[in-house]
Amino acid sequence: MISFSSVSKRYENGHQALANLSFDVDEGELVFLTGHSGAGKSTLMKLIMLIERASAGQVVIAGRNLNRMRRGQIPYHRRQVGVVFQNHQLLFDRSVYENVALPLNIAGFQSREVGRRVRAALDKVGLLDREKANPITLSGGEQQRVGIARAVVNKPPLLLADEPTGNLDPELSAEIMNLFRRFNSFGVTVMIASHDIALIRSLNHRVISLAKGQLAHDGLLPQEQGG
Amino acid sequence: MARSDSSGKGAVHSKTSLTDKVRSYWLHHRSSLLGSLMRLLSTPGQTLMTTLVVAIALALPATLLVSLSNIQQLGDSWDASPKVSVYLNLRARDAAIEQLLERLQKLPEVADVQYLSSEQVLADFQRLSGFGEALEALEDNPLPATLIITPGLAAVEPEALKRLGDKIAGEAIVDEVSLDMEWVRRLRELMVLGKKIVAALAALLALGVLLAIGNTIRLAIENRRDEIIIAKLVGGTNGFVRRPFIYIGGWYGLMGGALASLLVAAGFWIIQDTVARLALLYQSDFQLDTLGIGGTLKLIGLGTLLGWLGAWLAVGRHLAQIEPR
Numbered sequence: 001m002i003s004f005s006s007v008s009k010r011y012e013n014g015h016q017a018l019a020n021l022s023f024d025v026d027e028g029e030l031v032f033l034t035g036h037s038g039a040g041k042s043t044l045m046k047l048i049m050l051i052e053r054a055s056a057g058q059v060v061i062a063g064r065n066l067n068r069m070r071r072g073q074i075p076y077h078r079r080q081v082g083v084v085f086q087n088h089q090l091l092f093d094r095s096v097y098e099n100v101a102l103p104l105n106i107a108g109f110q111s112r113e114v115g116r117r118v119r120a121a122l123d124k125v126g127l128l129d130r131e132k133a134n135p136i137t138l139s140g141g142e143q144q145r146v147g148i149a150r151a152v153v154n155k156p157p158l159l160l161a162d163e164p165t166g167n168l169d170p171e172l173s174a175e176i177m178n179l180f181r182r183f184n185s186f187g188v189t190v191m192i193a194s195h196d197i198a199l200i201r202s203l204n205h206r207v208i209s210l211a212k213g214q215l216a217h218d219g220l221l222p223q224e225q226g227g
Numbered sequence: 228m229a230r231s232d233s234s235g236k237g238a239v240h241s242k243t244s245l246t247d248k249v250r251s252y253w254l255h256h257r258s259s260l261l262g263s264l265m266r267l268l269s270t271p272g273q274t275l276m277t278t279l280v281v282a283i284a285l286a287l288p289a290t291l292l293v294s295l296s297n298i299q300q301l302g303d304s305w306d307a308s309p310k311v312s313v314y315l316n317l318r319a320r321d322a323a324i325e326q327l328l329e330r331l332q333k334l335p336e337v338a339d340v341q342y343l344s345s346e347q348v349l350a351d352f353q354r355l356s357g358f359g360e361a362l363e364a365l366e367d368n369p370l371p372a373t374l375i376i377t378p379g380l381a382a383v384e385p386e387a388l389k390r391l392g393d394k395i396a397g398e399a400i401v402d403e404v405s406l407d408m409e410w411v412r413r414l415r416e417l418m419v420l421g422k423k424i425v426a427a428l429a430a431l432l433a434l435g436v437l438l439a440i441g442n443t444i445r446l447a448i449e450n451r452r453d454e455i456i457i458a459k460l461v462g463g464t465n466g467f468v469r470r471p472f473i474y475i476g477g478w479y480g481l482m483g484g485a486l487a488s489l490l491v492a493a494g495f496w497i498i499q500d501t502v503a504r505l506a507l508l509y510q511s512d513f514q515l516d517t518l519g520i521g522g523t524l525k526l527i528g529l530g531t532l533l534g535w536l537g538a539w540l541a542v543g544r545h546l547a548q549i550e551p552r
Contacts, residue, residue, distance in 0.1 A: 049460070051551045072464075079462035089457050103461040108251025150461070 001027045001158055001189040002048065007057035009043050009213075017043035018213040020057070025191065027157070030184040032200045033193040035210035041193040044210070045160050048191075049081060050074050062157060079107050082151030082188075086163035088143045090135040096122070096146050097131040103154045121149040125179060141172040145179070152183055159183060161192040165199070173199055197221075255470060263474040274482075280439045281483025285530050286490040288429035289518065293491065295421050297516045298414070311392055312405045313374040317345070319400035324372065327398060331376065336391045338379035345372045355508075371402060433533055436483070440476050440537030441544075447475060448545045455549050465546065472542045473535060480534020484527035491518050491526075 002025040009018040018040045025031050033041050046052040047059050050066055059066040062080060069077060090099050100121055104114045122128045125145035135143055144164060151159060161180065165173035173196060181203070184190045194200060200207060201221050209217035267274045315324060324342070331340050343351070348370045353362055376395070378388055388406060396404040448455070455468050495517045506513040518526065 049551075051460075075459070075462045075464040075467075077462075078460065083460060089453075089460065091454055091457060093454075102458065105255070106458060106461060106463045106467055108248050108255070110247065110251070110254075154461075 001025055001029070001062055002191065003058070003060040004044075004047075005058045005060075007047065007054045007059055009040075009047065009052060010055045016213055018047075018054075018210075021210075021213065021215055022057075023208055023215060023218060025189060027189055028184070028187050030181065030190045030205045031192070032203075032205055032207045033191055033210070034195055034197065034200065034207055035216070036195070039210040040213040041210060042162060043213075045083075045162055045191075045193060048158075048160060049083060050077055075106075079103065079154060080156050080158065082154065082156040082159040084144070084147050084151045084159070084161040084164045086166040088135075088147040090143060090146055090150075092134060092136045094134075095131065096127065096133050096135055096138070099135060099146055100131075100150045100153050103150060107154060117153050117155075118149075121153040122146075124152070124182070125149045141168055141175070144168065144172075144176060148176070148179055152188070157187075157189060159188050159190045161190070161194075163193055163195070165194060165196060170199070177203060255467065259470040259474045263471050264478055266471075267475060267478055274479075277439060277443045277479050278482045278486055281436050281479055281530060281534065282486035282490060284432040284436045284439070285484055285487035285526060285533075286494075288425055288432055289487060289491050289522070289526055290494060291421075291425045291428065293495070293516060293518055293522070295418060295425060298421075299418050300516055301513060311376040311378060311388065311395070313376060313395055313401055314403045314405070315372045315374065316400045316402050317371050319372070323400050327400060328374070331374070331395070334391075334394075336379055336381045336387065337376055339377040341375040341377075343373045343375065345370050348373050436480070436530075436533045437537040437540065440479050440534050441541035443479065444472050444476055444538045444541035445545050447472060448542065448549070452549055455546065456551050459549075460551050469542050469546060472546075473538045476534040476536075476538020476541075477531055478534070480530040480532065480537070481527060482530075483534065484530025487530065488518060488523040488526050492523075 002023075004024075005022045007018055007021045008016070010016050021040075021044070033044065035041055043052065047054055047066070048061055050069065054067060061077070064077065066077070091102075097118055100118045101114050104117055109117070119128060119131070122131055125148050127142060127145055127149065130138065130142065135146055138146065148161075148164070151161075159180070164180070165176050168176065177192075177199060180190050180192060204220065206219060207217065207221050208215065315327075328340055328342060331337050345368050349362065349368050352370060376391075378391060381387060392404045392406050395401055458468050495515060499515055502513070502515045
């Protein structure tokens with residue numbers, strides 16, 4: 001599903017964010033992405049989203065080589081990748097329902113189908129009763145769940161999450177992570193960037209660690225060791 | 228994953244067929260059309276200001292153009308029947324005048340000859356000029372008897388008319404011949420000049436409309452920056468993001484055009500009575516030309532086009548700069 005081979009990314013200001021990075025994530029996997037801030041987690045996700053392009057190497061997502069993707073195709077690529085942001089990126093001038101419906105409206109679903117899918121997505125994150133609320137009236141955890149509902153409403157085969165629990169307390173964080181694991185159990189490939197090592201260790205999934213833009217660790221985290 | 232054959236380009240969510248896509252395309256056009264109108268109506272103050280700017284910029288050249296067409300109509304109505312005024316010698320005898328009349332009526336260039344005796348001329352002059360009392364103080368009538376000649380088809384051209392005038396001027400009892408053509412020609416030239424000036428002015432004001440709407444759209448884009456970024460993050464095409472703003476520009480132009488039509492109509496309604504009185508004084512059946520339905524539709528159409536174009540230019544310039552980071 002995700003394939004990086006010898007990927008480097010150097011920004012225009014000379015900062016080398018990723019250096020010769022190679023890894024693969026199969027369909028249906030759940031992978032955590034860790035590393036200190038500045039280690040290249042965000043850049044890696046931006047490359048998958050085509051917000052940035054690799055300076056060298058190949059990024060292939062679901063068989064599509066992103067290096068060769070033209071600008072006009074980018075929107076259609078992004079519809080195949082659900083993204084959850086740390087700061088939610090919700091619009092406060094419209095209801096929860098309308099926020100979640102946005103990707104469907106963009107992709108051109110008919111309104112009846114939109115309603116069905118939005119309610120299904122809100123049901124999965126446990127916010128079915130809040131569809132008419134304005135997201136600003138919701139708690140941080142609820143806002144994040146709205147963001148997740150929006151990311152999965154289009155049933156993308158790949159789900160990215162950038163520090164989805166960054167601002168949440170441990171209990172809420174565990175809840176959010178369980179949501180992601182449920183989506184993963186339906187076959188969705190999930191990649192979660194997080195620096196919450198304790199939580200990641202407790203979930204026991206594959207972990208890709210970056211350090212200074214290079215692969216520092218790939219595999220399960222050894223248990224009962226300091227992170 | 229269930230869909231393991233998803234190595235193709237966009238096959239993963241093939242639930243939207245082509246007809247669905249066309250349908251949703253038009254649906255989004257409709258929702259952009261209505262949504263942008265709602266958005267404009269939700270900020271009536273700002274909407275009114277921009278609409279007024281557009282309306283004034285459109286109303287000014289429209290007013291000038293309609294005024295010019297009125298002046299042209301005035302000129303044309305004279306032009307259609309250019310007259311030759313023949314002033315006879317004060318001492319000309321009635322018999323000589325009678326003979327001249329007969330001779331003139333036989334000329335092929337002459338369609339009609341109207342004889343005004345010096346008494347009639349005086350009476351007309353007293354009635355129209357307002358110098359009534361002053362003229363009564365005169366012992367003799369200073370005004371000559373006058374022949375008003377309507378040229379026939381043979382003398383429609385200015386040169387032919389000039390030759391006719393010269394011929395009549397050679398008559399013994401004719402003091403002076405005046406051709407009514409000169410001022411019509413001058414008016415025509417002035418009209419050409421006027422139209423050029425209005426065209427230049429209209430072009431400048433159209434540019435003003437483009438800039439005003441462009442600037443308004445730029446602000447609207449700036450205000451909705453977050454929305455644009457999120458829409459692009461979840462797969463919104465440039466067209467999807469652009470559409471609502473283009474419609475906003477169209478609405479501004481449409482409303483500005485409609486308001487401009489109202490302004491022009493109101494202006495001509497106000498001067499209508501004055502023009503009618505003036506026409507009466509000149510014994511004319513002159514009818515004031517207004518925009519009319521065709522002109523109103525053209526003005527609204529032009530406004531909409533300018534608004535759409537202004538928005539299109541602004542969106543092209545500013546939307547490309549807003550990309551997710």
